[in-house]
Amino acid sequence: MKVAVVGGTGAFGTALAGRLRDAGYDVVIGSRDATRAAAAAAEIGVEGATNADAARAADLVILATKSDGAIETARELRNAIGATPVLSVAAELRFSPAGVEPTPEATSIAQRLQAELDAPVVAGLHSLAASNLGGDEAPEEDALVCGDDAGAKALALELAGRLTNGVAVDAGPLASARALEGMTAVIVNVNKRYKAHAGLRITGLS
Numbered sequence: 730m731k732v733a734v735v736g737g738t739g740a741f742g743t744a745l746a747g748r749l750r751d752a753g754y755d756v757v758i759g760s761r762d763a764t765r766a767a768a769a770a771a772e773i774g775v776e777g778a779t780n781a782d783a784a785r786a787a788d789l790v791i792l793a794t795k796s797d798g799a800i801e802t803a804r805e806l807r808n809a810i811g812a813t814p815v816l817s818v819a820a821e822l823r824f825s826p827a828g829v830e831p832t833p834e835a836t837s838i839a840q841r842l843q844a845e846l847d848a849p850v851v852a853g854l855h856s857l858a859a860s861n862l863g864g865d866e867a868p869e870e871d872a873l874v875c876g877d878d879a880g881a882k883a884l885a886l887e888l889a890g891r892l893t894n895g896v897a898v899d900a901g902p903l904a905s906a907r908a909l910e911g912m913t914a915v916i917v918n919v920n921k922r923y924k925a926h927a928g929l930r931i932t933g934l935s
């Protein structure tokens with residue numbers, strides 16, 4: 730299965746691409762700039778392309794741009810993505826003297842992406858820090874995914890389950906994305922307070 734990591738030249742995208750390569754996925758790193766994509770891709774031994782070419786070639790598109798650029802990127806890639814399922818990992822953060830906060834928008838980025846695209850959008854992986862994902866070993870944490878489209882969610886859960894040594898957890902409908910996106914702020918605050926590399930484990934699953 731071919732996975733495009735749009736905006737894959739960043740810390741999260743490159744860590745994710747490396748982990749996906751190790752899990753046996755055919756990975757293409759996308760960038761607004763083909764040269765930047767090629768350079769990032771060469772470092773991890775995968776393919777590089779413009780975001781549009783990467784999206785056109787993929788069976789699953791992971792939208793991993795800087796969160797500020799996610800909606801605009803989806804708008805630009807609407808035709809290239811077509812009906813291919815999209816996994817949004819984006820979380821908007823606001824930095825204040827009190828700490829890191831989720832933004833006050835009423836809906837998640839993932840729901841706003843869904844409004845821009847013909848493709849089914851699912852959201853997940855927000856609690857996996859790039860530093861943990863890019864380590865030598867797969868991280869000891871779970872990965873949560875939510876979405877309304879059963880087929881797209883199944884693809885994302887399958888992928889999530891191969892990224893960590895934990896469990897891929899179905900966290901419900903796309904409306905849960907607001908909470909998952911907010912979880913990034915929680916984890917960043919925990920990391921700062923405890924000088925840690927925190928992740929999530931869901932207990933009580935059979």
Ligand SMILES: NC(=O)c1ccc[n+]([C@@H]2O[C@H](COP(=O)([O-])OP(=O)(O)OC[C@H]3O[C@@H](n4cnc5c(N)ncnc54)[C@H](OP(=O)(O)O)[C@@H]3O)[C@@H](O)[C@H]2O)c1
Pocket residue numbers: 736737738739740741742759760761762765766792793794795796797798799801802818819820821854855856857858859860913
């Ligand atoms: N970092 C983490 O630990 C972490 C954890 C969980 C989720 N996430 C999510 O993963 C995503 C990527 O995180 P990151 O830390 O890798 O971000 P990043 O390094 O700030 O950005 C990733 C890539 O986005 C592209 N980009 C930047 N501004 C853009 C714009 N205005 N429009 C379109 N593309 C733009 C750039 O690629 P080109 O210039 O090559 O196009 C950049 O390399 C974010 O949405 C974040 O919320 C991150």
